[in-house]
Amino acid sequence: MKDKSFKVGDLVLLIDSRGKKYLVKIKDKKASFHFHRGEVRFADIIGKKEGDVVFTSKGERVFLFLPTLWEYILKMKRGAQVIYPKDIGEILILADVFCGAKVLEAGTGSGALTLGLLRAVGKYGKVVSYEKRKEFFEIAKNNIEKFQKIRKEEWGKLELKNKDLKKGIDEKNFDRAFLDLPDPWNFLEIVKKALKPGGILTCYLPTVLQVFNLVETVEEKYSKDFYLMGIYEILKRDWQKREKSLRPKDRMVAHTGFIILFKKINR
Numbered sequence: 001m002k003d004k005s006f007k008v009g010d011l012v013l014l015i016d017s018r019g020k021k022y023l024v025k026i027k028d029k030k031a032s033f034h035f036h037r038g039e040v041r042f043a044d045i046i047g048k049k050e051g052d053v054v055f056t057s058k059g060e061r062v063f064l065f066l067p068t069l070w071e072y073i074l075k076m077k078r079g080a081q082v083i084y085p086k087d088i089g090e091i092l093i094l095a096d097v098f099c100g101a102k103v104l105e106a107g108t109g110s111g112a113l114t115l116g117l118l119r120a121v122g123k124y125g126k127v128v129s130y131e132k133r134k135e136f137f138e139i140a141k142n143n144i145e146k147f148q149k150i151r152k153e154e155w156g157k158l159e160l161k162n163k164d165l166k167k168g169i170d171e172k173n174f175d176r177a178f179l180d181l182p183d184p185w186n187f188l189e190i191v192k193k194a195l196k197p198g199g200i201l202t203c204y205l206p207t208v209l210q211v212f213n214l215v216e217t218v219e220e221k222y223s224k225d226f227y228l229m230g231i232y233e234i235l236k237r238d239w240q241k242r243e244k245s246l247r248p249k250d251r252m253v254a255h256t257g258f259i260i261l262f263k264k265i266n267r
């Protein structure tokens with residue numbers, strides 16, 4: 001990433017002395033960002049670089065950074081509920097998403113997983129993502145474009161489709177498929193035809209009844225097509241140091257979803 005200065009129109013992550021984060025768009029240089037610790041003038045940010053420091057009108061120190069992907073996901077506009085970064089990280093390694101992979105995704109939702117996939121597949125890879133709801137499709141498109149503008153990386157190619165996966169898909173030979181839908185068992189027939197043998201299907205579900213239904217459907221109707229790799233839940237606990245005390249934080253995101261993976265069998 002180039003070492004460039006902040007300018008009007010950029011998104012900047014402000015971190016105050018308590019560690020609270022604010023993702024802010026730099027408007028014109030006469031404007032300011034106001035929060036309970038004072039006012040940060042955009043004129044003070046413009047021309048500064050990532051890692052620099054500014055001070056609020058109340059003398060509070062504020063760091064300036066570009067958001068990382070997980071910081072961005074937690075701050076970006078949400079249509080549908082996102083997959084949390086703790087799960088995205090694990091999904092990418094469990095599903096073995098590699099550089100150059102061709103990936104199918106549904107639904108796009110707010111585009112959180114899509115961003116993780118686009119980064120993982122890199123410039124030789126491709127993500128084809130289906131979202132049936134127009135408003136979510138637009139939110140995801142905007143979220144993805146905004147982050148790609150902040151972080152000029154070698155992103156994978158994206159084909160975003162405002163289409164119901166039920167209507168079928170145009171392409172085949174995907175290396176990986178990701179279903180973050182409430183009823184993935186209704187899409188096994190479509191995914192079965194779209195995935196390469198040895199390809200991996202990952203489903204993400206919030207409740208055990210859905211997981212049970214999915215695995216039962218595979219056992220009953222698709223045991224010759226999919227091999228169950230595993231069912232996982234990821235627990236992540238944040239810790240904090242305050243003076244001489246080092247302990248877990250009081251609050252945690254306790255439950256998000258289950259990750260279920262299958263390998264495509266060659267018939």
Ligand SMILES: C[S@@+](CC[C@H](N)C(=O)[O-])C[C@H]1O[C@@H](n2cnc3c(N)ncnc32)[C@H](O)[C@@H]1O
Nearest residue numbers: 080083107109110111112113131132164165180
């Ligand atoms: C939980 S959200 C996905 C969130 C996304 N993984 C993220 O990280 O931002 C589920 C999405 O699937 C979409 N969806 C549900 N059924 C669908 C279908 N049959 N075809 C395409 N999209 C569908 C919904 O509109 C919703 O936006």
